[in-house]
Amino acid sequence: MSYCRACGHQIHESALSCPQCGAVQAPGHHAQPARSNHGPDTPLPGTLWLPVPALICSAIPLLALFDSNGWDQDQLLGSFLFITAATVLASVSLAKQTRGKGMAIAALVMAAIALLGTCGTRL
Structure with missing residues (x-):
């Protein structure tokens, strides 16, 4: 055969x-x-629609830390929301996709730094 x-x-x-x-x-x-390139043991390569927004969501509160003025409660809440969104998007990207893992890891690191900086800000 x-x-x-x-x-x-x-x-x-x-x-x-x-x-x-x-x-x-x-x-x-x-x-x-x-x-086939996509057998049962080979995961799909995925797209960059998860790690790129994770990077953006982690960069916004990180850049906001350079503001020398005190933060009000709305800015603090917004920063925590962006950090949470970045963490969720990056974690899902790492768990489900093979493409963009470096960006997802960078987003998690940036979100952790932004979280530490946000917790240290004064109201």
Whole structure:
């Protein structure tokens, strides 16, 4: 038995075309089965829609720490909300995706620094 060059379906060695997809087979050619990049053991690469917003959400309170004026309660609450959103987005990105792990780790580190800085601010 051999495999179809186009779809990887197992076909008879003497078949001129694949009964599954109809692809014409080269005579005497025994192709290996087609391998998919996304097998059951290979995670999907993912997109950058989680780590990029995590970076942005962690950068906002981090940059707000450079404000020399005292913070009011709204600024403090907003900073904690951005830090929470960055932490959740980065954690989900690390758990579910293979692409953008470096950005997710950077977002977590920036969120931790922003959290420490926010806790140290005066009202």
